[in-house]
Amino acid sequence: MPTSAHLEFDTSRDRVAQRVHHLRSSPVRDLFSAATRPDVISLSGGMPDVSLIPHDAIRAAADAVLEDDALRAVALQYGSTDGAIGMKKVVCSLMRDIGVRCTTDQVFLTSGAQQALALIAKTFLDPGDIVITEGPTYLTALSAFNGYEPEVITIPFDDEGMRMDLLEETLERIGKGNPRLKFIYTIPNFQNPGGVTMSDARRRRLIELVQEYKVMLIEDDPYGRLRYEGGHQIPLKAMDSRVVYLGTISKTMAPGLRVGWIVAPRHVLAKINLVKQGTDLCCSSFDQALVEHYFTDTPWEKVLQGFISVYGKRRDAMLAALEEYFPKEATWTHPEGGFFVWVTLPEYVDTGSMLAEALEAGVTYVPGDSFYPAGSGLGKNSMRINFSFESPENITEAIRRLSEVIEERLELYRVFIEAGAIKPDRAPANEHSTQ
């Protein structure tokens, strides 16, 4: 024991900063432990299946770094704030693959794309500033933004992605040149949690609106290369070079190595650089070196094809099981890629309170309200389910279990509906703002 032990009182509660009161714990993180119970099939995570990466690919990349004295010394030393030039070149090459040309001075490396979100929020958001996102949106993007106390306005999507008519209405209301409006954040490909992809027409309209309202556009694209059907969509970044593009190796390689990137105009990166210095000095030099060599010295595209093939089959299994087992009252999205399906249940079903029953039945998902700003009241009757991590057999079984849990809930309500006590129709989700 310490030489002067004390009872542990929570003396820090009164001392936390104002911004901490705007944060809530991520339910995905909280489900982490439950999801490791062997009898539970997890549809709640967002994990790639790293067991698909051949042992010798990682080994070859590690060997390239470890066996060369100069490379090893760099990998073990502090790096520059904006990242290693070798890994930046890899990013330029990966960007060229998807139709975006950039130079290394337009690339800024981060500790996963999550850090990019946090740095952008810290660089640009004052309390009360406005951020526009899809609703639902990536829940930890909301965490990154909420740390700086903005007002987050969410715009619903349909099968073609974010609704541009509703976005335009919102922009009009906010007003041109409103200094509080800081940026629009979108995940155009296989959105998390929606699974939907923004159509080319919507992308072009979004760029027009962004140019008209002179607002910064953040394009987050973790899943873009995991497409199981349909053709590649032109990135927003390729339509306007001022777009701030976020990428990561978390889904094309492995998230345990923290390498993400921002491709943006140099003046934006200069400000983010200033903020990053005090945040963590530099990212892992070792991770950057290993990832650089993975993408230069190994047949990584073959591994990526393996991901696509396996995940595609898992998606098919999920969509087939939904079709087979889910009640007629449920609707869901049909993702052409990525990791997630978004399920909408009748609005009288609360997926938050239903989660305990699902866990009991041996399946987990993420309740939909997690993907909206806290207090918005939206998403309570929806859920995000993941198909990237479990086998097709497990996915089918998980959907079967989940359908029984839902059926039980619906059974209960059908009685009320038949008696006229609950209206069966759902109000369409609409724009919502909350701080």
Next chain:
Amino acid sequence: MPTSAHLEFDTSRDRVAQRVHHLRSSPVRDLFSAATRPDVISLSGGMPDVSLIPHDAIRAAADAVLEDDALRAVALQYGSTDGAIGMKKVVCSLMRDIGVRCTTDQVFLTSGAQQALALIAKTFLDPGDIVITEGPTYLTALSAFNGYEPEVITIPFDDEGMRMDLLEETLERIGKGNPRLKFIYTIPNFQNPGGVTMSDARRRRLIELVQEYKVMLIEDDPYGRLRYEGGHQIPLKAMDSRVVYLGTISKTMAPGLRVGWIVAPRHVLAKINLVKQGTDLCCSSFDQALVEHYFTDTPWEKVLQGFISVYGKRRDAMLAALEEYFPKEATWTHPEGGFFVWVTLPEYVDTGSMLAEALEAGVTYVPGDSFYPAGSGLGKNSMRINFSFESPENITEAIRRLSEVIEERLELYRVFIEAGAIKPDRAPANEHSTQ
């Protein structure tokens, strides 16, 4: 080229958050490129000499992770927000070595100790809150704090570390129970940039003051195990379990792997956990696994002894060269460990403007004012010089070059002093506050 190219105007300047105006670029980071010129001997960095780590030690740690399917899968996957249990156990063992007993639930892993500083600042600091540090102090701790706009009050040190009489005066002035006072930040061992170590008596007095004023104490200890003479000092954390202790493998192993830690009461860690989720999801699982195995499967203590032996000789070379070459008007600290010596010149010498001449002469250092809050006006006649990275011969040559640059400056002023135009005596540095 992008399909719609635009001239690059800095449209983001007006959009940055208020907090960004409080940040300045780190001169150490900015000197990074100059310091790589082959004719320049750098005394400006703070880098460990990672070439001292035997190739087979890193190789053995990497093999342990890569050759085991289960370990490899964990190393490539997302980890938990607070870090991997295996690495936490290593931290508990390292803490026990220095006299602190803790359990894994009191350990929180971070991407280097720098991230720990940034997370603590984000968790606890509102604009206008008060932070007390040594003056001078670690410059990137100032960057981490400044991102959240506190008032930083600096307390001078002498050969026994932070002046407790001046700290007490400051605490009295701030007043007991003042909610704006958030924490005291200290580097008790081989302070950066001072090189001084807090005496046992001062440590005990500091703990008394912290208990009396009920203020959080942050103990940052990156260099504690790099002692070249004298006996181990009891950590503040061992004197009071409520102390928030920061550690890192950056100096005992390698900073290219980003693994640092916070040892603190659980209620403090719970709040930091909430903040970290949105910051980067998790640290590098790969780095944590590799570092865990380095500290369990390799003779790391022998490597550490190697660091101590080599750095000790470099420190001796620096102190001897200072004695031989530096003018009588200069004073400097005599570190028993760590990386740095702090040099004080007559107050009419501006080390900031002198840096260009030093670069010309083929040597770099960090001007002293970088280690004080911006605008304080303090430290202008001092400098930090590093002895961990260059050979004894290079250090001797660098100090010789530097002495000539200083001599030239002094020569100029001696004429004025003899003519009575400048007073030769220096005012003692004193407490200073700036926002």
